[in-house]
Structures are given as structure tokens and as C-alpha cells.
Amino acid sequence: MIFMASVCHFPLLFAYGSLLLWTLVAAYALLITTLIVAVLSENRNPLKALGWVMALLLFPVGGAILYFVFGRSMRNVKMISRRNRRRLLNSESHRPLPKLNRELSPENKQRIMLGYSVAEAMVYPSNSIRIFNDGGEMFDSLFADISSARRYINLQFYIIANDKLGQRLADILIERAHSGVKIRIIYDYVGSFGSQTALLFNRLRSNGIEVHSFFRIQFPEKLGRLNWRNHRKAVIIDGNIGYIGGINVAQRYVDGGTFGRWRDMAARITGPGVVALQHNFAIDWKFMGHELLTDEVTEPEDYTSCNGSIDDVMVQIIASGPTNRWGNTHMLFIKAISGAKKRIFIQTPYFLPSEGLLTALQCAALSGVDVRLMLPYKSDSAVLTHASASYVEESLLAGIKVYFYEAGMLHGKLLLVDDDFVTLGSTNFDYRSFEHNFEENIVMYSHEVNNAIAELYKKDMDDCSQIKLSEWNRRPSMRKGRESLCRLLSPIL
Known part of the structure; x- marks a missing residue:
């Protein structure tokens, strides 16, 4: 009797199983179709869009996972509201000259206009620039400037390693923090990932320094952030000295590590252009959910005296990222x-x-x-x-x-x-x-x-x-x- 009852229920179980299977297939097909429509609606480069469409069609599971991690767009996401942007601009003590006071080539005039049009990048004449092509020389200069800081230090790097160089930086920052200097640090979660680096950041935080990752990756809801990284390297000291370049805080940038030599470049800037570095740092800081920074930016009295510097340089600071419309x-x-x-x-x-x-x-x-x-x-x-x-x-x-x-x-x-x-x-x-x-x-x-x-x-x-x-x-x-x-x-x- 039990066997007969089981046989009688088998068609019903089969029907339920088939219904469930087809429901899952339909839901998955709807998901893939939705993703394909999303890819096409973004009007991307045709070759890139075709690549994602083919990946989703040929490898539905893997393609969907890759799209969620690497394929989504942040284009046109606002990093800061118009109101906060106006507040930030109004707080800046230096504004660029309304008219260029020197002769520029037609090509450079167009490049300046392009930088302003796509990145809102102002042009700043009369800066003093020192170029570094050696990490050791740059960090010697940077650490000397940080050690002399009196008001604030805003610092961001893609990589901050817990090695000899990272510990040396931490020692100087902690000493400055104990002297009343306000210090803020932005690091990239992917670039500075690791338990040892976390120990370094905890040490800095325990000494009153604000340390924050630009994007924190959390599984699974924030896994899509993995593809968006803050690769910027910039330092602003007291609003009158700035550093920008490609050099990270890691010992290999000084001694070369396994390569024997690590060749990189950076620039030290003093003069009105420092306001642009501070402006971009403030936008990143606000985008992370913190307060709007209105730190004073003041021109030092004798910014042309740095050894090895070139004076009277016109600069623009161009910030770019996945949120920009134009690239x-x-x-x-x-x-x-x-x-x-x-x-x-x-x-x-x-x-x-x-x-x-x-x-x-x-x-x-x-x-x-x-x-x-x-x-x-x-x-x-x-x-x-x-x-x-x-x-x-x-x-x-x-x-x-x-x-x-x-x-x-x-x-x-x-x-x-x-x-x-x-x-x-x-x-x-x-x-x-x-x-x-x-x-x-x-x-x-x-x-x-x-x-x-x-x-x-x-x-x-x-x-x-x-x-x-x-x-x-x-x-x-x-x-x-x-x-x-x-x-x-x-x-x-």
C-alpha cells in the first residue's frame, strides 16, 4: 500500500520539481537578459560591450559574476553635491588668475581649456616645482616637510606598507599628532590590503590620526567595488606644500626590492597650485562620507627657496576617475x-x-x-x-x-x-x-x-x-x- 501511494504521488512530485526547475531557469534567463540590456543601455565602446554580451551568453554563471565584479559603471556618479562644491570653492583662499599673464602656444591654450572643461581644473601660474626621479630623495624631502608641519597633514596613497619605510612615516606622523597637528590619511583598500598593514593603521588610529580606506570591500554586497581603486598619491602639508606623483609608501620604492632599483617620478609643489591638491583631497574625503574639509590654504612666504626647484611654473591638477563623464x-x-x-x-x-x-x-x-x-x-x-x-x-x-x-x-x-x-x-x-x-x-x-x-x-x-x-x-x-x-x-x- 505504501509503495502504491508513493507511485501515485510520483507524478505530482515530478510536476512540482519540473515547475521549480523551469522557474529557476526563467529567473536566471531574466537575470542574464537584464544584465545584457544594462550593458547595451550604457552605450559603451562597441567592442567592450560586445565582449560582455558574449561572456554573458557563453558563460552565464561566470560571466554574471565577472560583470558584477568588473563590469558595472560608475559613470556620472556625483562625488560631491553642487552645494558642497560651492562651499569648498568659497573656502579656498587662492583663486587662479582670471586671465593668463603670459604667452602660451595655441596648443597649450586648448589643453588648458580641455582640462577645465572635463575636470573643472583651474590653471595656477607662479609655482615652484621640484622633480624627483628617485624614491629615496623624495621621501627624505617629504619627511622633512612633514616633520615641520604645524597645522595639518592630508595624505593619500594607493599603497601604504607596514615595512621599514611605512614605520618611519608612522613615527613622524605620530610625533606630529602628539604636537597637535591634525592628520588625515586615505588609503586604497585593495592596494593596502593585508593584516600587517592593518596593524600599522591601528597604531596610527590609536595615536589620534584619522585613517580611512577609500573603498572597503565586503562580501557579497560590496564586492563590485573591487574594480574601482583610488590610485592617487598626494600629500598636502599646512596648505602650502604639496606632493604628487607615482611613488607609494613601500620600501621597494627606495631600495628597489627584488628589482635592485625602482625608477619612479614625483613632484613637490609650492605656490597657489597647492589649492588644487587640497581641493581634490577634500572631494575624496567627502565622498567617503566624512565632513567637508575647509582647511586653510596659504602661500608660504619663501616658497621659491627649495633646493633644486624650478620657479614660475604654470600648473593644472587633473583628477580623473570612473565617475567622470569624459574620461x-x-x-x-x-x-x-x-x-x-x-x-x-x-x-x-x-x-x-x-x-x-x-x-x-x-x-x-x-x-x-x-x-x-x-x-x-x-x-x-x-x-x-x-x-x-x-x-x-x-x-x-x-x-x-x-x-x-x-x-x-x-x-x-x-x-x-x-x-x-x-x-x-x-x-x-x-x-x-x-x-x-x-x-x-x-x-x-x-x-x-x-x-x-x-x-x-x-x-x-x-x-x-x-x-x-x-x-x-x-x-x-x-x-x-x-x-x-x-x-x-x-x-x-
Whole structure:
């Protein structure tokens, strides 16, 4: 009887099971369709949109997970309200001159206008700039300035490591905090992830220092933040001294670590342009949910006296990130390269250009502009090394001179055009910096700074080997295959 009852209920159980299965299939199909519609409605680059659509169709489970982590857009998200932006602007003690008081080339006037249009970046004349291409020298200068701070220190880095250098920085900051200096620190959760770094941050917090991650990754509701990173490196001291560049707080930036030498760049700025660094830090701080910063920004009485500095420099500070409508730094790079007449010098640890940037470089080289691209022979990422190498042949065919830096890790992020435009900062020449990271660059409209950095570039060429097309084409087929495979991943690396 029990067996007969079970047999009688079997069709009913089968029907319920089938209904549940088809309900799950329909729900999942609806999810994938919704994601595809979301991808298409964002009007992205067609190739990138097609890639996500194919991933969702061919690998529904994996594709959906990857989309939630890497595919969503922050475009047009407001980092700060209009009211708070007005309050911030009104609190700044220095405003840029309403009219430029010097002659500028037509190309630079357009670049300045572009920076203002896409990033609201004001131009600030009459600054004093010191360029560093060595991490040890930069940190010696930075630590001396921090030790002299009297009012406040605002500091942000992608990486703050709990090593010899990180502990040295912490000691100085704690001493300043005990002397009544207000100290705020922003770090990137992914870049500074680790239990040892957490111990360093806890030590700083226990001594009255405000330490916050820009985005904290929490599973599963905030896993999508993994792809958005604050890659900026900037310090503001008492509102009259600023630092910006590509150097992080980690011992390898001083002694080279396993590479033996770590080649990077940064700039120390004093003068009215410091207000722009403070402005961008205040926006990041407010975006994290904290109070709006209205720290006073004042020009030091003798800011031109720093050894090795170049005076009377006109600057713009360009902030960019995934919340921007236009892709600020990407547009500036295209504009600068497209307007080149004589030379373009590039240093970057990773060369994964957009189609527009690669075309602009090729057009410049084919038009007779001296285009030089310097890459590390071996970078700190094997995948990115292979992906970057996949663009070398296309560059060489157009007449771009490609150099591999062999004296260590080349981590500098530099674009120099002609003899009066140069920018450096946190922006790499890759998709991640242009589309996913929060970045910050200083642009200097100066013959003197341009020439000084050009000389540093030429000295670096002594530690490079120039790549010839005939030699490059003889590399092993297996290596070419790895490069092509890594290139496919370049939009999400």
C-alpha cells in the first residue's frame, strides 16, 4: 500500500520539481537578459560591450559574476553635491588668475581649456616645482616637510606598507599628532590590503590620526567595488606644500626590492597650485562620507627657496576617475599627443593603450614626430608585461621608438610633448587607469620643467636597449601566444 501511494504521488512530485526547475531557469534567463540590456543601455565602446554580451551568453554563471565584479559603471556618479562644491570653492583662499599673464602656444591654450572643461581644473601660474626621479630623495624631502608641519597633514596613497619605510612615516606622523597637528590619511583598500598593514593603521588610529580606506570591500554586497581603486598619491602639508606623483609608501620604492632599483617620478609643489591638491583631497574625503574639509590654504612666504626647484611654473591638477563623464586624463593625453609637432616622450610601467591613443601615437610618428616609448624590460606583473608587449610590433611599424629599461623596475608615469608640456602623476598608460581607477596628475606648462625632465629621460635611455622590428619578430611563437592571450584580458587588468 505504501509503495502504491508513493507511485501515485510520483507524478505530482515530478510536476512540482519540473515547475521549480523551469522557474529557476526563467529567473536566471531574466537575470542574464537584464544584465545584457544594462550593458547595451550604457552605450559603451562597441567592442567592450560586445565582449560582455558574449561572456554573458557563453558563460552565464561566470560571466554574471565577472560583470558584477568588473563590469558595472560608475559613470556620472556625483562625488560631491553642487552645494558642497560651492562651499569648498568659497573656502579656498587662492583663486587662479582670471586671465593668463603670459604667452602660451595655441596648443597649450586648448589643453588648458580641455582640462577645465572635463575636470573643472583651474590653471595656477607662479609655482615652484621640484622633480624627483628617485624614491629615496623624495621621501627624505617629504619627511622633512612633514616633520615641520604645524597645522595639518592630508595624505593619500594607493599603497601604504607596514615595512621599514611605512614605520618611519608612522613615527613622524605620530610625533606630529602628539604636537597637535591634525592628520588625515586615505588609503586604497585593495592596494593596502593585508593584516600587517592593518596593524600599522591601528597604531596610527590609536595615536589620534584619522585613517580611512577609500573603498572597503565586503562580501557579497560590496564586492563590485573591487574594480574601482583610488590610485592617487598626494600629500598636502599646512596648505602650502604639496606632493604628487607615482611613488607609494613601500620600501621597494627606495631600495628597489627584488628589482635592485625602482625608477619612479614625483613632484613637490609650492605656490597657489597647492589649492588644487587640497581641493581634490577634500572631494575624496567627502565622498567617503566624512565632513567637508575647509582647511586653510596659504602661500608660504619663501616658497621659491627649495633646493633644486624650478620657479614660475604654470600648473593644472587633473583628477580623473570612473565617475567622470569624459574620461579626463584619457582625453587630455589624446589632445596632447594629437597636437605634438616635434617630440613625444612616454614612460609607463604598463602600455595597454586604447584604440584612440594608439592611433594618435601612430599618426604622430608617421607624421615625423619623434615618438619614444620607454617600458620596463620586466615589470612587477607578468600578465601586464605580456599584454604590453603585444602592442610593441604595431608601435614599431609606425616608427615609434621603443626602449626597454633594464636597470630595474621602471614605474614612472610620464608624458612629455614638444618643449612646453609635461604631465606626471599616478596615471598609467592602460585601461585601468583611464577607466576604472581614481587618478591624479600634475600638468606643467613650462619650458624649464620640460627640458629638465627631457634630460632625465635621456639619462634613462642609457639604461635601456632599443627594440628593432627585425629582432622583435624573431621572438618565440609561444611568447607571442602568451602576449595575444594577455592582450584579450587588457580591458579588465
